[in-house]
Amino acid sequence: MGRVQFADYAKVYVKGGHGGAGSVHFRREKYVPRGGPDGGDGGDGGDVILRGNEQLNTLLDLRYHKYVNAKDGQRGESSKRKGKDGADEIMEAPMGCVVYDANTKERLGEITEHEQEIVVAQGGKGGLGNWHFRSSTNQTPRHAQDGKEGEERAIEIELKLIADVGLVGFPNAGKSTLLSAISGAEPKIGSYPFTTLQPNLGVVTMPDYRTFVMADIPGIIEEAHDGRGLGIQFLRHIERNNVLLFMVSSQQDIEYEYQALLDELRAYRADLLDKPRILAITKMDLLEDYQLDEEKKVDLDIPTVEISAATNYHIDELKEIIWEQIQAVESSREDNESTG
Template identity: 80%
Template sequence: MRFADYAKIYVTAGSGGAGSVHFRREKYVPKGGPDGGDGGDGGDVILRGNEQLNTLLDLRYRKYVKATHGQNGGPSKRKGSDGEDEILEVPLGSVVYEADTKERLGEITEHEEEIVIAKGGKGGLGNWHFRSSTNQTPRHAQDGEDGEERTIEIELKLLADVGLVGFPNAGKSTLLSAMSGAKPKIASYPFTTLEPNLGVITLPDYRTFVMADIPGIIEEAHEGRGLGIQFLRHIERNNLLLFMVSSQQDVEYEYNALLKELESYRKDLLDKPRLLAITKMDLQDEYKLAQDIDIDIPVVEISAATGYNMDKLKEAIWEQLQNVESSRKEKEKKQE
């Protein structure tokens, strides 16, 4: 299935039904009072989280979405039927904006979580609501309200435990394939990966974590160069960032250049825990790095092609993720 992380849709909620103007008419009640019922409410347009989905592809082909209108009220104070809601199912990590103002309407992070993105109009009141001692035969009722209309933009930020961060050809796709069995496209030219890929990594004792291969970043990506920032948002939802630099490059320079791009996009990304994997060590003599490095995060030298230090890297990632989870629980405890 193709991956899609953006959709733009014009949504229209249902309008409310009109209230009824009606009077009670029975054989032995010649002067029955007003009994016009209320109109039904219009249907809402709703986003609902679905943990089984991982792409917005289906919504890319739905440019116009409408909920149904409420029905008009009837005699004997009968209320019109409410319009049916239109529910759009989206993957977890979906963020919705108002297209014209860029106002953030909400984010879906849990299964079956819902956000009303266009509210249906309320139904009008029937004429029986307007009876009084001075007007016992009101001949008017309310019209239903119009439903909301707006154009929305939905962006998907991948939910993954670990995000791979590196320049093109750093070996990210090869690593994901070797660790998880995922089958991303792999080749020795820039931008082989044009869309994010997810893989589930399995360790002994039934331990697992999810890793996301983000398309390669280039310098000044935050200014729109290369593939621009369209994929940097996927890093926002990762608990741990695994930086990857080839052993054949200047490791310190490349690592700091990657940090600069993330900082230029969003400074708080640098608050996330980080690991550095120096890749393609099989191309070094006796798997020994020919350069000295001074980097203040844990470093693991690996070769996905030969399996060198792959188990060590998995355990290092797992340890960092456990630290993240412990910090989260401790923070929740303090808030209680």
């Protein structure tokens, strides 16, 4: 079996570095034979850090690194010199990652910006050297603190793809064919369900150098929100898309399938239906004169376009509709920011 080219989930065991022990040492010089304590503090252990990298779009590398340990701090030295801190261990991840504690399910953070950092395992503090423990009654303390253990945990990282528009449809609705036809992406295409087993991203270029990013999300099936089929592992990618392009084949009951898709999204997260929606009725080239039968026509309160990716039928019209919806979202966001 070939190496997987995309991963949207990784479980990693992380451990912060152990803090260095404090030093037990006394000042000894030529003319100071009985100097006081001068043992330095131990260095702090390094942290394990998750850092955003805008050049990445998969968790593949982290999937193959199951254990990540930061470096230990070094022991304190004489003359009150602190030991060297342990080096941090950096794990790079794409935008759109959410990280959880695997055992408690506590949400540790979310990567939304390039070079944003989340400490997922903190290093232990270095121990105090013996000079901290001198007193009027104990001029020669012969003990120092041990360093603290670094934090240790298993974390789960989930990637939710960020795209301008996400393709939503049941298997074999023509999503991969559309993405391939209007972008540079090369998803696997076949005439059977679940051809797409992983999300694909494509950049769509329009006239005047306008571009937007489209995500082909693996086909949903009814009751996917309960884990059937490919389950919610792909429904989460829809959360990050600004516009949802619903795709239903002209060969199916169009209104029934559209409503079934809405039901799945509503059951998973009802607020997904607040996103702008477009309906594309696909595979029109399979109909005589590209005409739907009267009983299949739908009258919805969203933009609807009949297309064929195979023959480029109404594809330019679809791209313009998508662009208009994306611009409306961005304009609304800017208005909210200016009034907020």
